Amino acid sequence: MSRPMARSDVNRSAILAHLGAHGPASRAELARALAVSPALMTQLTKDLIADGLISEREQQASQGGRPARMLGLVAEAGRAVGVKVAADHVAFVEVGIDGGVVRTASEPFEAASTTMLTELVGLLRRFIDGGADTPLLGIGVGVPGEVDAQASGVVNSTQLGWRNAPIGDTLRRELRMPVLVENNVNALAMAERLYGLGQRHRSFLVVTIGTGVGAAIVIDGLVVRGTSGGAGEIGHIPVRETGPVCSCGGIGCLETFVGEAGLVRTARERGVIGASAGIAALRSAAASGDAAAVAVFEEAGHLLGRTLAGLVHALDPEIIIVLGEGTADWEHWSFGFEPAFRAALMASRRGLPVAVESWQDDSWAQGAATLVLATPFDAEGLAGEQGDLVRQRLVTQAGVAGDGASGSASPGGAR
Amino acid sequence: MSRPMARSDVNRSAILAHLGAHGPASRAELARALAVSPALMTQLTKDLIADGLISEREQQASQGGRPARMLGLVAEAGRAVGVKVAADHVAFVEVGIDGGVVRTASEPFEAASTTMLTELVGLLRRFIDGGADTPLLGIGVGVPGEVDAQASGVVNSTQLGWRNAPIGDTLRRELRMPVLVENNVNALAMAERLYGLGQRHRSFLVVTIGTGVGAAIVIDGLVVRGTSGGAGEIGHIPVRETGPVCSCGGIGCLETFVGEAGLVRTARERGVIGASAGIAALRSAAASGDAAAVAVFEEAGHLLGRTLAGLVHALDPEIIIVLGEGTADWEHWSFGFEPAFRAALMASRRGLPVAVESWQDDSWAQGAATLVLATPFDAEGLAGEQGDLVRQRLVTQAGVAGDGASGSASPGGAR
DNA sequence: TACGGTTTGTTTAGTCCTGAACTAAGGGGA
DNA sequence: TCCCCTTAGTTCAGGACTAAACAAACCGTA
Incomplete structure (x- = not known):
């Protein structure tokens, strides 16, 4: 009980994302990394611990001063799914909130087919249903081509033979889930920024x-x-x-x-x-x-x-x-x-x-998955309303996806 | 009397910069443009009017609702100087806070000379002294070459024959004035962004x-x-x-x-x-x-x-x-x-x-001057501490320049 | 001319966040 | 061993900002 009626969700989820990307950290470290005052960090982490999203770990050896009390993610806080779409197949990846791959799959897929949208929905639904029981934060889709905006997801791609394909809206409506669509190389770049050399x-x-x-x-x-x-x-x-x-x-x-x-x-x-x-x-x-x-x-x-x-x-x-x-x-x-x-x-x-860098077959899909996990860092609103929905799911462990066209972002009570 | 001990200087100067760049505007317009609430805009403009930096203009015809009461800059709020440095001459421009050119000058100048730094200081000092009596907000310098950071101003330029020339620090120390140094094309781009097609x-x-x-x-x-x-x-x-x-x-x-x-x-x-x-x-x-x-x-x-x-x-x-x-x-x-x-x-x-676009001879120097006037828009701190100093001068009509190495940013009493 | 619609501007209660002072907990040198 | 230094974390007063309600001022229109 005693949900303190959601403080700054942006900051709350930024903390979670930082812990996911860089591993456990002390309050002081977090405050520096996220450019907020230590005072605020004390308050926010207190709430997050009370909500069971993070937990206090063992102390770390002193570095000349008082030793840091590390904070780490509670692993079950969430998962995300990434999809790579190619002309002749799709690849799926399920990642934990720490970015680690949990599960993968690959299915034949005819991108140029007229029924490809319903096809894609079916494949995705099957993959999602086979997943863990932890809350699914959202779906990231990586495509070779131009995407109007992550939160919209209209795709133009000569490689796939798509003209103004409404990938984002369709998946959102059918799966009732936050969906972020992005050019596959851009998605890869976000992965590099969060977990790689970036x-x-x-x-x-x-x-x-x-x-x-x-x-x-x-x-x-x-x-x-x-x-x-x-x-x-x-x-x-x-x-x-x-x-x-x-x-x-x-x-x-x-x-x-x-x-x-x-x-x-x-x-x-x-x-x-x-x-x-x-x-x-x-x-x-x-x-x-x-x-x-x-x-x-x-x-x-x-x-x-x-x-x-x-x-x-x-x-x-x-x-x-x-x-x-x-x-x-x-x-x-x-x-x-x-x-x-x-x-x-x-x-x-x-x-x-x-x-x-060496290359694995899932890398494209893994990059797509980080679209979801990167949302909390999305300072300038690349992910828009969909990003807000992901954040909501992350911080409340519940929340219902917007239903298609401009879904009213209802907070959704505790589960 | 009754200086309300400086509210958010960032927002105060953002208002001034917006009025300078786009002309008079209503409170509601400003609130929308700067993405703050109308409530805050009421408060901030009240202070700015009390300080004599802006003033209320005539009403504007209604657009279906209550007519807007326009606010405009008090022209004497400040001026800035822009300098273009070329291999064989320097050009100076003095602009009003609205970006309009007030005065220009051009002097022969040997960039490759060993005494070029003292030379430049002398020329600048003479130009500044000939200016109006309104407070000088700062000096922008445009150079062809690499500049480490606007707020630092160490220049490498093959065209000028400069290697690690400490332009910014020298001018700051000698003229006791905020100085921003930037590549000349970048400065031009900022001018386009504020006043041109950008x-x-x-x-x-x-x-x-x-x-x-x-x-x-x-x-x-x-x-x-x-x-x-x-x-x-x-x-x-x-x-x-x-x-x-x-x-x-x-x-x-x-x-x-x-x-x-x-x-x-x-x-x-x-x-x-x-x-x-x-x-x-x-x-x-x-x-x-x-x-x-x-x-x-x-x-x-x-x-x-x-x-x-x-x-x-x-x-x-x-x-x-x-x-x-x-x-x-x-x-x-x-x-x-x-x-x-x-x-x-x-x-x-x-x-x-x-x-x-058509080209005038002062354009380079004018671009350099906008480095100073653009400071309030400098969300990500390109101009750093020097930007803060410019902002201080803009909002307090006084303030003393930092003296060389990491000058303590003393607020400086009213004049 | 009364009334809703629309846009502007103000007031008020309350939230988010910071700065400053403080406590806590270690290390190292004389 | 005592004292100073450093880093971590907390508490508290207060400032910046917003949301929401409201007031003001104009437009149409019936």
Whole structure:
């Protein structure tokens, strides 16, 4: 009993998110990290402990003063689901409130089908029902393409063949659950910011290589979405005056040279692989030391390096993080990438770190899940009303999802 | 008497800045614009009127309800000085609190001289002393190069030959006055945001063409400074695999083709102008219809167009604003720019507006001055302690500048 | 000309949060 | 061992701000 009638929910959930992202922390630490006074932190944590959302842990050894009494999340406080949508399949991930993966699944899925919306709802429903009994905070969906806004979720994607697909609204209505939709690379960038290298950097670039080439731009801790949610489309930066026509209609786009299709085309033209062979053949050829195959990757690395150098001059980030299925071959890319990238940078930036991270199959979906867990950090309201709903669920352990169009955000009594 | 011991200075000065930027407004309008409650606005404006900083104007015709009682700045509330530093001269501008130019001056100045710091102090002191009697809020300095932080003001500039020049600290100490230093293009972008096209756009690019090529990036209303204050260096984006060596050490940099020196070099190589002729000769040749001269500009426009298209793909801005001395020849540039730029964009962005603004000689200095006037909008503390000092002067009509190293921000009694 | 609709501005009660002073609990040096 | 230093956490008075109700001033319209 004695719910103190919800203090500042924003701060309450920010505390929970911080503990989830960085592990247990002392009150003083939290106050510093969230830029509030220690006094307030005392009050808020008192409430959270009373509500059973966090608990006091053992003391930590003193660092010259009074030892800190650590606070940690009560693990059962919540879970989130992430969905990766691709042209031919969807991948699901269930994560705990600490970001750790609990459960995964993958299902065939025809994105271009006319019934894909009901299909998606059914698959998601089945995955959710198989989950734990802890409260589900929300669903994050990562898609390759432009998303108008996380809280709305209208998607345009040439890769999926979607034009103004109302993913967000449909899922919200059918599942009665907060749903956040975002470009998949942007979602990945938020994951890096919360759990990865981004924790220690205010501004960075996340670059993905694979079927296509994408990027997400994080400036001062905020993901740049652009006017129409289409920022980061570095695959269509023009890098040559001539070349094959790109899917975007342009000529000389980066992606036509360094995307998977571009690599395969180049390799075929040069007879490195057979006329009907694919990326797998090119990979194995390079792996077995075929110089011509390695050269294909090397040249792609060269082009990527010069392009990224241009972006570095424009944005002056602290680090570049390279991700994606394509990083498996980075060994070969780097022969071209490193010299081209470094040479094109001005002297003062030549030492810019480039981190190439290993890639797992669930990474995309995991990134999508962090859309939900990142909500409390969402200072400028990227997630909008949906973010508020997630926060409500987080702090009250109950709360009912808005029902479709502008659902009245009823507080929802204690369960 | 009866100074109410300074309420929220941030909000007080935000009101003043809004009135300065957008002209007189009603209380209700201000409350909406600054996202505070009407109740608070009543209180704050009462204080500001009592302090003589703003005054009530005539009523405005009703718009269906009670007519608004407009509030306007008391013009004498303050002034700011802007300085443009170039290699061979400095330009000064004095602006009123509404951003209007009051007075200008230009003096020869040897930036590479060893005594340049004392020189600059002397010139500035003379300019300031000639000004009006209204309180001087601060000094904004625009430089071509990297600035570590506005509030610090350590400058690195190849154009000026400065390495770690402590401009900010020196001026602060000598003039006992808040001083804000910023890259000149970034300063220009802030001016656009406050008084220009940026008022109606959240994200935009400001591109300057002239001696060099520069850009400033504004995302969601915030100027992107980058890790070391060096964002926007689009002049060094690599655009060709071959070409002359750039001042940055790179090869194929945009600036080596479309900067003034690059244009002149190309024109000389082709015999369009004499081997010792300069940009003026190229200009007049193009103006008189010389096809080869026009082609030089056209090709520059082509390269700039493709490069900016790449940036648009990466950042997805709402508009591009082109400025700088070079816009005088834009008529010729556009022959190459428009087709190259539009063709390289994906279909959904092909209609992106590009605004080419006329250019006056004081524009750089005027941009620098708005560094000071923009302080109240400085939500994320770009201007730091110096911004606080400006705010103090604005709201108290007095206040003494910090004296060099971490001056204690003493409130300073009424004058 | 009475009445609802609309927008502006003010008052009041109460919430959120901070600053300052304080207690608590350790470490290390003379 | 005593004293000073440092860090952690709490209490309390008070300031900034808001929500909600209300008053003011105009518009239409029936």
